[in-house]
Amino acid sequence: MLVTVLNTTYTPLHDVSVRHAHTMLWRGVADVVEEGPGMFAGAPTPSVLLLRRYVPERFRYGRRPRRTATFDGPVKQNVGRFADRIAVYSKDALLVRDRGQCAYCGQFNGTTADHVLPKSRGGPTAWLNTVAACEEDNWIKGDRTPDEAGMPLLWQPFAPTAASLDRLRR
Numbered sequence: 377m378l379v380t381v382l383n384t385t386y387t388p389l390h391d392v393s394v395r396h397a398h399t400m401l402w403r404g405v406a407d408v409v410e411e412g413p414g415m416f417a418g419a420p421t422p423s424v425l426l427l428r429r430y431v432p433e434r435f436r437y438g439r440r441p442r443r444t445a446t447f448d449g450p451v452k453q454n455v456g457r458f459a460d461r462i463a464v465y466s467k468d469a470l471l472v473r474d475r476g477q478c479a480y481c482g483q484f485n486g487t488t489a490d491h492v493l494p495k496s497r498g499g500p501t502a503w504l505n506t507v508a509a510c511e512e513d514n515w516i517k518g519d520r521t522p523d524e525a526g527m528p529l530l531w532q533p534f535a536p537t538a539a540s541l542d543r544l545r546r
């Protein structure tokens with residue numbers, strides 16, 4: 377299994393091994409953006425890391441970004457990246473994505489993050505495996521999948537862009 381390393385601009389740089397990813401975390405050069413399924417050395421396996429310091433992309437293998445000499449060139453580039461990049465996952469951000477609506481009963485009382493595939497069974501804490509849920513439905517569903525619990529999801533979880541979350545926060 378490989379871990380994707382994102383630059384500070386959220387551009388994917390390269391993939392590294394899980395062992396290497398843990399070394400990066402231990403050295404404090406990157407943070408976890410998404411956890412993958414499974415454990416490694418007593419900690420959840422990361423699936424995506426975000427570098428703390430910018431790595432010039434000329435060091436990327438392959439495609440080289442075109443540099444412009446004008447002042448607004450790089451700024452415009454960054455705006456484009458921001459609009460397209462996937463938002464960093466957090467419980468608060470999840471509740472914003474789902475506008476506090478419970479994915480099981482549809483009421484706007486979703487205050488908890490429910491793992492579609494339960495965490496205890498290796499489900500990652502990540503955009504595609506979590507939905508906002510009311511406390512009651514989260515408790516009733518417990519350690520089961522929506523199928524097992526007979527609680528179909530009203531919509532499928534998705535990874536929002538940072539820009540779309542910003543619009544919802546306003």
Ligand SMILES: [Zn+2]
Pocket residue numbers: 478479480481482483509510512513
């Ligand atoms: Zn509910």
